[in-house]
Amino acid sequence: MKVLITDKVNECVKDIIADVSEAVFLPTMSEDELVSIIGEYDALMVRSQTKVTKRIIEAGKNLKIIGRAGVGVDNIDVEAATEKGIIVVNSPDGNTIAASEHTIALMLAVSRNIVPAAVSTKEAKWERDKFTGNELFGKTLGVMGFGRIGRKVVHIALAIGMKVLVYDPFATEEIVQKSGAIYETSLDDFLPKLDYLSLHIPKTPETNNIINKDNISKMKNTAIIINCSRGGLVNEEDLKNALENGIIAAAAVDVFVNEPKIETCPLTQYKNNNLILTPHLGASTKEAQINVALDVAKQIKQVLSGGYTESAVNIPSLNPEKLEPVKDYMKIAENAGEMIMQLANGKIKSLEITAQGDLIDLDIQPLEVAILKGALSYMFQDVNYVNAPYLAKQRGIEVKTVKSEAPSTFTGILKVKLITDKDITSVSVSLIAKNIARIVKLNDYDVIIKPQPHILVVPHINQPAMIAKVATVLSADGINIGSMSVSENIKGSNMSIMAINVDRSIGNDVITKISNIEGVHEPKYVRLAAEYTL
Template sequence: MAPKVLVSDKLSETAVQIFRDRGIEVDFDPSIGKDKDKLLSVIDQYDGLAIRSATKATEKIINAASNLKVIGRAGIGVDNIDRAAASKKGVIVMNTPFGNMITTAEHAIAMMFAVARQIPEASASTHAGKWEKSKFMGVELTGKTLGVIGAGNIGGIVCERALGLKMKVVAYDPFLSQERAEKLGVQKVDLDELLARADFITLHVPKTEQTSNILNAEAIAKMKPGVRVINCARGGLVDEVALAEALKSGHVAGAAFDVFEVEPATDSPLFNLPNVVCTPHLGAATTEAQENVAVQVAEQMSDYLLTGAVTNALNMPSVTAEEAKTMGPWLALAGHLGAFIGQMTSEPIKAINILYDGTVASMNLAALNCGVVAGIMKAGNPDVNMVSAPVIAEERGIKISTTNQNKSGVFDAYIKVTVVTQTRERSVAGTVFSDGKPRFIQIKGINVDAEIGRHMLYTTNNDVPGIIGVLGSTMGKNEVNIANFTLGRAAEGGQAIALLYVDAPVSDLVLADLQATGKFNQVSRLEFDVS
């Protein structure tokens, strides 16, 4: 059955056609995004939801979306999506951070020109029939120092454009390497030095706990007198009240804002102040950018729904289409290892330790980790997936650690998962053979070679004669066909295990019959998703 997507905001017809061309059923109804009751009533019909800013994907909407797998935001900001609710529900949240980079960077440069030359006020004055040449004395950009707070994708483009304007550029960004700074041609500085040196300051960071009001009253006081501030990133990065006071005092010579702490901004301390340029969040408002982000979100959502490729997800590691293809068997193995331990562990788990050995250690370990944790968590909640499992693990205080190492055994690669509870540690290891099929290769430190099937039986016993006969006769008596039979032991006469791959679920009667023989220390049925 083809996946089904709802486009509830205004996206280009090109994007809608991409869904159709990829074989995805799509309903295009921009009116639904503004009608939360209608959206609530239909959302459970869809595997994907493609939106812009009008649709509010609230916790209530997400919880009602029983089939929803992915929400795609055509644009950068995801303030209209309850990401925590989506993660708990196992819904991937994607955005398109690259489609409007050029447009947003160009808007910041345009705003810098506008405030440097007081273009909006001069235009309004001229339209009013005045000719006030002496009133609108501006400043050149050439030779001035631009301070860029946040030198990521958009900030980096602004740096390049500013250098083309013959400006000197200093950048503050904790994640900016010296090599990247040199490649951009900018000087990396700390925030205080940027504030003291910059003639113009432009912000290009997301709003986080660390960046909220990064330009507060204290920071503004450290700025060079006559500075001009541009914000085309996110509202709330600048204390608007403090900036307004600095503008009134003349310490700050001008400001240009495209974003505000409260939007839509019908009132702001910055409104109606001289040499303050304001626009209604137009950073991405070009025909090219809107087309780009719409096409990108359609392609990303289609890739995920059809191939499992994850691009620009905010609550799950990205997995390229090529990775999804090559890692498929290893992701399946990760899930099976987790499922084995999850079904065998009844105590609260304190820690999950994952070892990657050999060629698998160079794969996308973040995604493989999610697969392991999801497999473990599914034992208690079948609705858990790779998105929601890490969230649940974190809520439960489970510590997850990862180790990778070069090939150290007989296999080219393997994964070993160990869980730690209050009373014990339990481990299982597996690999992927050349046929692409995952195998268990070690359980409780005992080497095995076990094919993984949908329905399995696991037993432990002391290594004594007759165990194979008891298992075979009990399965035969209960008309359970054995597809594969694997044995292993720690040492002669020591602890031994058996793993049977059978054609039907192991019944309570079979478990009881085996326990009644007195031959087994443990008897457990296991189920694996091998679809």
């Protein structure tokens, strides 16, 4: 077997791969060049420069695994690889230390005026009094996001002697407190307490521009913002204005909305010394590059040896023997996870998964993973079938699986119950015919809902004209109804529910209008990413 390694991946990987395969190192190549040779290789290892396109993947007739020596896989056509049964892996942990240290380095640099002091001194000036700074010891650091890097930043900051607060709606208070930090539940309460804010959250529609002029205005005028996470979490124009007007004291930014073309970034126009900009250096250490290379090389070795890998970003990493009997349920199981997270209120504590009918005779572990993937994808970026169980465990989410012999209306049914600190929500799904999946129950309502991208769920008092009133609001906003399921509460209350498939997303303004209809209770818009076509 042969492994092709490009993009100047560190040659330390050679000894690991040599146990199972010949390692061939070549420079970064064009698509045509790779297409012409990839057919003779069993594995491909790249960094970010090589674009592993569908054409390359299709030409890789012997490819079993593609490894990205780093975190992001934007340069790899993962869907094409999945279709070909090729595992795609990355190294999610390899840059944790590097990114954490860079965060602390920027905090120190901006607090002690290191950059302008260095420039001044190199110009043979002695301006010691001009660059008096501040200590980190005793100051309050707010860490937004308690993932791998966020936890490491907390650990370092506590060692320095800082007081650390953590805001992460998806982390439990118990896990945060075990780290030595203080758990915060409200962003509005969190921000005013901080001397420093460091972001370590994924960029999602919910977190895009989360640090904007409104939230910046809640901070102390002596506060300092550090962003080594994702460009776009901090609104660049709002941050520039805040620095210009003394709303906060300083900032340090390593990530930008438009990388690497940052010429139009508003922050590059700000020339005062209380802003430090670095060109996405978070993972740029020799050690990190070696770590990610070694990590991916080990995974390639595992796969070429006939084993399974732990950091795959696509489904072939699941055991095919387990997957085959339940594969038709995988998408609808993921839908159940997506939907239940969007219907529930409060912080997730546990998930209970119940299988009935034909499913009780099958190994439903892949379905458990699919449900977790759907649920956690609403909370995090880059969740896949491999890391979903790990993320759930890391967040202290208890997962319980039950097989019930109770009679079932359908051949096989999968019920998901989500328990939060505020309520209990349940969603049941089934295949009503081969390859035809439906959501068949929402809490105490029997429904038949197509698992399509845009669903509006409207609990309401069972009284005349409710459907017409909701339809009128949707029509006024140009939203078309594709299909609808209406059901009375099976426990005999005066409540009913509408589940409506619509043709596009529904904004908060429309949800508010529907909420204001007399008799409507907590309508929810549900967005399903794992879509069925039937």
